[in-house]
Amino acid sequence: MTMPSVSDLVLPAGMAAAAGLIGCFALMRRMALASDAMAHVALPGIALALAWRLNPVLGGLAALLVGTLLVWALQHRMRVPTEAIIGVVFSAALAIGSMLTPGEELIEALFGAPGAVAAGENALGVAAVVLVIAFVWRAKSRLLIALISPDMARTTGIDVPRLDLCFLLAFALTVALGLRYLGVLLMGSLIIIPAATARQLASGLRSMLAIAVAAAVAAMLVGLYTGPALHVAAGPLTIAAAAVFFFLSLAKRRA
Amino acid sequence: MPNALEVERLSVRFGETVVLRDLSFTVSAGDALAIIGPSGSGKTVLFKALIGAVPYQGVIRWAAGTAIGYVPQKLDIERDLPLTGIEFLGAKADVARLAPQEAVRALDLVGLPPELARKPIGALSGGQFQRLLLAFALMGNPSVLLFDEPTAGIDEPGEEGLYAMIRRVREAAGLTLLLISHELSLVYRYATAVLCLARGTSSYGAPVDILTPERLREMYGTPMGFHIHDDALG
Numbered sequence: 089m090t091m092p093s094v095s096d097l098v099l100p101a102g103m104a105a106a107a108g109l110i111g112c113f114a115l116m117r118r119m120a121l122a123s124d125a126m127a128h129v130a131l132p133g134i135a136l137a138l139a140w141r142l143n144p145v146l147g148g149l150a151a152l153l154v155g156t157l158l159v160w161a162l163q164h165r166m167r168v169p170t171e172a173i174i175g176v177v178f179s180a181a182l183a184i185g186s187m188l189t190p191g192e193e194l195i196e197a198l199f200g201a202p203g204a205v206a207a208g209e210n211a212l213g214v215a216a217v218v219l220v221i222a223f224v225w226r227a228k229s230r231l232l233i234a235l236i237s238p239d240m241a242r243t244t245g246i247d248v249p250r251l252d253l254c255f256l257l258a259f260a261l262t263v264a265l266g267l268r269y270l271g272v273l274l275m276g277s278l279i280i281i282p283a284a285t286a287r288q289l290a291s292g293l294r295s296m297l298a299i300a301v302a303a304a305v306a307a308m309l310v311g312l313y314t315g316p317a318l319h320v321a322a323g324p325l326t327i328a329a330a331a332v333f334f335f336l337s338l339a340k341r342r343a
Numbered sequence: 344m345p346n347a348l349e350v351e352r353l354s355v356r357f358g359e360t361v362v363l364r365d366l367s368f369t370v371s372a373g374d375a376l377a378i379i380g381p382s383g384s385g386k387t388v389l390f391k392a393l394i395g396a397v398p399y400q401g402v403i404r405w406a407a408g409t410a411i412g413y414v415p416q417k418l419d420i421e422r423d424l425p426l427t428g429i430e431f432l433g434a435k436a437d438v439a440r441l442a443p444q445e446a447v448r449a450l451d452l453v454g455l456p457p458e459l460a461r462k463p464i465g466a467l468s469g470g471q472f473q474r475l476l477l478a479f480a481l482m483g484n485p486s487v488l489l490f491d492e493p494t495a496g497i498d499e500p501g502e503e504g505l506y507a508m509i510r511r512v513r514e515a516a517g518l519t520l521l522l523i524s525h526e527l528s529l530v531y532r533y534a535t536a537v538l539c540l541a542r543g544t545s546s547y548g549a550p551v552d553i554l555t556p557e558r559l560r561e562m563y564g565t566p567m568g569f570h571i572h573d574d575a576l577g
Binding site: 116118228229230232233235236237238239240242243244245246286287290291292293294295296 | 391394395396411412413414415418420421424425426427430431433434435437438439463476479480489
């Protein structure tokens, strides 16, 4: 493992910022547990991509998109409680994906393995980061009203099902961006933990978004920089750092 | 006076359960219609049908150019969200492309001091939070206000009562008001028409015709008494 250069940090830092933003709304929508489970659905996609010698991130993204549409349809078409279904379907996806993924690739798929990223993939990744951040920034008022009351959102002229779909797609894209660095088991945590930290410290929405972005980017940089020095994998170290920030925020709040 | 709303043969069912059946009524512009009835009679479901949030059969016809402000009964949110009242109102100004002063005007209309609106919503009392929701609904000058169960008796001492405030706002803004309420004495006092929903039937008319002991016993299944304030008759 070698220290990353500054240009290698643009994509992971941007991805972490997107995760912080998406996480704030996921947390306020009470999707914390669903977020974790949704990331797991990427694994069968990664396995199939490896088997067919395709880019594993694209395989993961494809599986995430299928999972996203499933969650959205469950929420809006079926009108059934989604928690149990999400838990079962996505855990099953993790189990099946684990069986399909070859042993030597499985650890990387589960926990991430940051390494050299091809220039084309890097550019596409940065474009996706910009897309997610621009969406959250433009839609933040609509997302906020819809999470307070879908009925008030409707009478304010907001197309709630469409907004939900866009949010879930941005969520899936963010997870896909993080797969290389954190894997399917840890990526959900980079979305939720910094947002939970921000919620402890923030007094308003703007400060929550800012703190979540700062905590997620800081945790990602800690993982990427100190991982090689300490000879530990960057992904688990990133999430450990994010968890430390969260516990510090609890202490700050109690103080 | 033209009709603000016409409802014809409205039915709503969830699976096998029929919540509303063949409901027809009209609301004139500027009216204050109170919707009363026992729990589970479909009052809130009627509101959700009126804003298009649940599938229904029948006809719901709003006057051309109707803008609806909606105040829900209770919200399924955690009150300790890191969100201030001003941020919540600001979100509506952003979405509906209103001037930022519109939030200040709405707060003034509902009598919520701006310094309270700058606090996180978790710090507001029940009555203050309801005023904040009402301010949100009133931003952008809606022509119709749907208000689900304004809770009487939760106002701070010395504050203008919620019902008196709603009447003042309605008269000042020329609003058509649809109000779900269980406070029959207040309905008698503030409503210009009453729609009573009960056990699959409904009755509609002036308060003085609907709010009779016989009618109420028929609708609620038990004797319903309420105190008519002297000034309500004046």
